[in-house]
Amino acid sequence: MTLNRMTAKQMQEAPEAQLTLADVSVRIEERPVLNQLSLDVSFRRLGIVGRNGSGKSTFARLLAGLIAPQDGLVRLNGVDVFGDRRAALREVGILFQNPDHQIIFPTVLEEVAFGLAQLGRKAKQAERDAHEILARFQKSQWAQMPISTLSHGQKHLVCLMSIVAMSPKVVVLDEPFAGLDMPTKAQLSRYLQLFGGTVIHISHDPKDLADCETVLWLEKGQIARAGAAPDVLNDYLEAMTKLGEGDDISDLSR
């Protein structure tokens, strides 16, 4: 089966996820970063758009259960993603913008096997399963490669394989392919289709979110708008174009 045919079939099969936030606030160093977010949405592809500093990465970490809200509740498919880490690993994985923030181990096989061990698999089984994932991505020859010798794009692919290996129901993409050249971005996007599950895609660029059904627009840590992707993205684009004509880059927030 080709990658593209697998894509279409798997995307149809991706089950909907349910994200619920009730009065969620996050403060970092006493500074409010996310403010009283409330939301209840079912989706296959959810987009999060917003300017630099609007809170997107903090929101991504919150949804992946990597940080706890000071107030409120976050539930993904009913799971408290911060409070129940073992259950959360089955629900959600996250791909960061910088693969070096994600990679811990020296070789590709060890890195991919690590997530599987976290899921509770014994070392030998995790290694066997990691080999299987490498084979699925036609990267068996990468198994013993030192990750430090890989290119930036190749490191991204290692992170992607590690996430796919764990088969979470939802993957959060925090601008993972920003700054990559066009062919690498296109290739990684195709590899991402091998995940075939539900996606939360975070980007400041509306073009990246064209295939989302629903989009949230974050502004200064709050939900400025949530709704059908074309409506929200059009309004966002219009507002950003207007702002681009001004000079709020000069404003200091503290």
Ligand SMILES: Nc1ncnc2c1ncn2[C@@H]1O[C@H](COP(=O)(O)OP(=O)(O)OP(=O)(O)O)[C@@H](O)[C@H]1O
């Ligand atoms: N570890 C931290 N320490 C202090 N402030 C932080 C920290 N992490 C985030 N912030 C602040 O929280 C706000 C939101 O940051 P966040 O990275 O979530 O925004 P973003 O929308 O992802 O931005 P960008 O598009 O530039 O990556 C920013 O003002 C940022 O300075």
